[in-house]
Amino acid sequence: MHEHDRPGDVERARLGFLSQEETIALAGRGVILPAPLSVLVSRQVEFEPDVILWPNTIVQAIDGGHVGIGRGTQLFPGTRIVAEGGSVVIGAQGEIGEEGGFTLKAGAGEAIEVGDGARLLGGGSLTLSNRIGRGAQILGPIRCQNCILGDGGTYRDAEPDERGGVLKGSGIARGIDVPQGHVIQAFGLFSEGVLRRQSYFHPKG
Numbered sequence: 001m002h003e004h005d006r007p008g009d010v011e012r013a014r015l016g017f018l019s020q021e022e023t024i025a026l027a028g029r030g031v032i033l034p035a036p037l038s039v040l041v042s043r044q045v046e047f048e049p050d051v052i053l054w055p056n057t058i059v060q061a062i063d064g065g066h067v068g069i070g071r072g073t074q075l076f077p078g079t080r081i082v083a084e085g086g087s088v089v090i091g092a093q094g095e096i097g098e099e100g101g102f103t104l105k106a107g108a109g110e111a112i113e114v115g116d117g118a119r120l121l122g123g124g125s126l127t128l129s130n131r132i133g134r135g136a137q138i139l140g141p142i143r144c145q146n147c148i149l150g151d152g153g154t155y156r157d158a159e160p161d162e163r164g165g166v167l168k169g170s171g172i173a174r175g176i177d178v179p180q181g182h183v184i185q186a187f188g189l190f191s192e193g194v195l196r197r198q199s200y201f202h203p204k205g
Contacts, residue, residue: 016042016062026053045069048092057097058082065106070094070116077101078123084108091116091134099123100141117154118164133180135164142190144173152180160198169193 009019017040018026024036030049033039038055045059048071053059058080061067065083070092075081078101081088086106093116096102100123106112112126115134120126124142132138135157136149149165157163165178173190183201186193 012040015040016060018043042067048072051075054079060084063108074098076121080104082106086110086112088112088114090114091118093117095119095121097121102138103127115151115164119155133164136178137164137166137168139166139168141170142167142173143171144176146175147173148177150178150180150182160202163198166198 006020012019020037023039023041027033029047031047032050032052035055039053040058042059042061044061046068050072051069052074054075054077056077057075059067061083063085065085066087067081067083068089070090072092073090073094076097079097080103082105085108088104088106091114094114098121102120103125104112105127110129112130114132115136117135118132119137122140124138124140126144128145130144130146131148133149133151135152135154137155138144152164153162155163161181163181165180166183167173167178167190168183169186171186171188171190176190178184181198182195183198184190184193184195
C-alpha cells in the first residue's frame with residue numbers, strides 16, 4: 001500500500017476499479033460525481049461529457065469487455081453495469097436506474113445497446129443481448145433477455161404512438177420485440193402479454 005492510498009484502494013485495485021483519487025479525477029473528463037467515494041468504475045470504461053454518476057453506482061469492464069456511456073446520461077443509485085467479455089453501450093441523455101436501480105450485464109459475445117433518451121427504471125435487468133431503441137422504456141422489475149424495443153420519441157413526446165417501445169409491469173421478458181409506439185404490460189411472463197398501442201394507456205382527452 002502506498003502512503004497516499006485511502007482505505008479500500010487496495011481492494012479496488014484487486015477488483016480492477018479506479019482508486020478513489022482516480023475516481024474523483026473523472027470530473028476532469030466532464031463526468032459529474034456528487035459522491036465519488038461511493039462509486040466504483042473500471043479503468044477501461046469510456047464516458048462522454050456530462051454523464052452523471054449518482055451515489056452507489058458500479059460500472060465495470062472485465063475480461064476484455066467494453067462499456068461506453070453517452071453524453072448527459074444519468075446512472076441513478078443502485079445501478080450496476082457489467083461487461084464481462086461483452087459490450088454495453090448506452091447512448092446520450094439516458095435515464096438508467098431511477099426508482100430502485102437497474103442491472104445491465106453482457107457476457108462474452110453478448111451486446112447490450114441502449115439508445116439515446118432511453119429510460120430504464122424500477123429494479124429490472126438486461127442480460128444476454130438486447131437492443132433498447134431510442135426513447136424506449138423498461139418500467140418496473142422486469143428481467144429482459146434478448147429483447148428488442150423499437151426506436152422512437154422519448155416519454156416526453158406528445159404523441160404516445162410515436163414514442164419508443166415500452167415494457168411495463170414485472171416479470172420475465174425473453175425474446176420480446178416491441179415496435180415503435182407500442183407497449184406490453186404484464187405481471188409474470190411477457191410472452192403472454194398483449195401488444196397494444198401506447199395511446200391505449202395515454203388516450204387524448
